[in-house]
Amino acid sequence: MPAIRPGTKGGVISGWGIALPEKVLTNHELAEMMDTSDEWIVARTGIHERRIGGSTIGLSVESGRQALEMAGLDPSRIDGLVLATTTPDKQWGNAAAVQNELGMRCGAFDVNAACSGFVYALVCGHGLIAMGADRVLVIGTDTLSRITDWDDRGTAPLFADGSGAVVIESVDGPGQLLGWDLDADGSLLSILQAEVGGYIRMEGKEVFRRAVRIMVDSAEKSMAHAGISADDVALIVPHQANVRIIDAACQRLGIPMERAAVVLDKTGNTSSASIPLALADALDNGRVANGDLVLFVGFGGGMTAASCVVRWGGGVDD
Numbered sequence: 001m002p003a004i005r006p007g008t009k010g011g012v013i014s015g016w017g018i019a020l021p022e023k024v025l026t027n028h029e030l031a032e033m034m035d036t037s038d039e040w041i042v043a044r045t046g047i048h049e050r051r052i053g054g055s056t057i058g059l060s061v062e063s064g065r066q067a068l069e070m071a072g073l074d075p076s077r078i079d080g081l082v083l084a085t086t087t088p089d090k091q092w093g094n095a096a097a098v099q100n101e102l103g104m105r106c107g108a109f110d111v112n113a114a115c116s117g118f119v120y121a122l123v124c125g126h127g128l129i130a131m132g133a134d135r136v137l138v139i140g141t142d143t144l145s146r147i148t149d150w151d152d153r154g155t156a157p158l159f160a161d162g163s164g165a166v167v168i169e170s171v172d173g174p175g176q177l178l179g180w181d182l183d184a185d186g187s188l189l190s191i192l193q194a195e196v197g198g199y200i201r202m203e204g205k206e207v208f209r210r211a212v213r214i215m216v217d218s219a220e221k222s223m224a225h226a227g228i229s230a231d232d233v234a235l236i237v238p239h240q241a242n243v244r245i246i247d248a249a250c251q252r253l254g255i256p257m258e259r260a261a262v263v264l265d266k267t268g269n270t271s272s273a274s275i276p277l278a279l280a281d282a283l284d285n286g287r288v289a290n291g292d293l294v295l296f297v298g299f300g301g302g303m304t305a306a307s308c309v310v311r312w313g314g315g316v317d318d
């Protein structure tokens with residue numbers, strides 16, 4: 001293991017990648033499978049279509065490989081792999097399987113914090129850097145279609161499959177991460193859950209109400225930790241569950257919707273993958289400049305919430 005040197009090194013994101021299954025499932029196709037309509041789904045959620053298929057390990061390998069290529073790193077140089085997923089292919093060892101397929105030899109572990117998982121993993125990755133690791137691969141992947149009850153029109157239109165990854169590299173000084181918050185309220189577990197081997201069960205209205213509150217609370221804590229205000233945020237990258245939840249959270253935070261990264265119209269809710277998918281889309285479309293403050297905020301079953309503030313850019317100390 002690398003030596004512990006707390007406080008001397010920070011991390012910056014130096015590469016990213018995504019993976020989406022080829023199969024597109026549109027609202028119109030869903031309406032042929034169950035009693036719903038494109039109009040209802042778009043009006044209530046903002047989702048037009050989603051991607052279905054693939055395995056958690058397979059999608060993770062694809063997004064991870066892209067992120068490593070963009071960072072220009074040989075896999076052997078990675079010191080740690082954190083895989084956020086709430087739909088593992090196997091009871092354990094999912095990150096290890098990805099590590100092996102990518103040709104890496106490093107610590108590799110799974111994190112399950114439902115849809116907050118990617119931000120939990122990102123904060124863990126920065127923690128590893130602070131403790132001496134130089135290069136960490138953070139992946140968020142979910143294949144929710146496997147635990148979706150396709151006979152339940154209350155949940156089936158929402159969930160989908162995908163993966164997103166980032167490489168964090170160490171730099172001298174504090175790095176990108178300015179503030180963070182990880183939260184959970186286990187008293188709310190019953191409003192959104194899935195038994196092992198079972199389907200997602202959800203009290204939609206209650207999840208909506210709580211989600212807005214817990215997201216706003218976590219985001220405000222991260223901004224306070226970073227010493228910034230909502231006006232300073234150039235881009236908010238929220239969990240992609242429902243555009244109305246994003247809209248309500250942005251309104252309460254005082255961040256205009258134009259500053260939100262939104263991809264759920266094409267991806268649906270991909271849980272651990274939703275934030276890195278939205279981040280990659282914003283980056284690929286030139287929406288983030290060096291020096292911009294980016295606020296990540298997720299919420300999910302548990303209920304969990306997680307947020308962090310990063311200042312984009314910074315040179316990689318190789």
Ligand code: ACO
Binds near residue numbers: 114203269
């Ligand atoms: N198509 C057509 N009608 C439907 C559908 C559908 N797919 N689903 C429900 N309806 C009907 C209901 O039966 C109800 O009819 P009624 O008035 O005759 O009883 C009506 O539409 C309204 O239903 P509601 O459930 O009250 O609709 P709501 O406006 O609350 O929207 C939704 C439902 C979209 C699920 C919303 O509550 C929501 O987004 N909640 C949050 C969900 C969420 O974010 N979950 C993910 C959390 S992240 C994670 O960890 C996985």
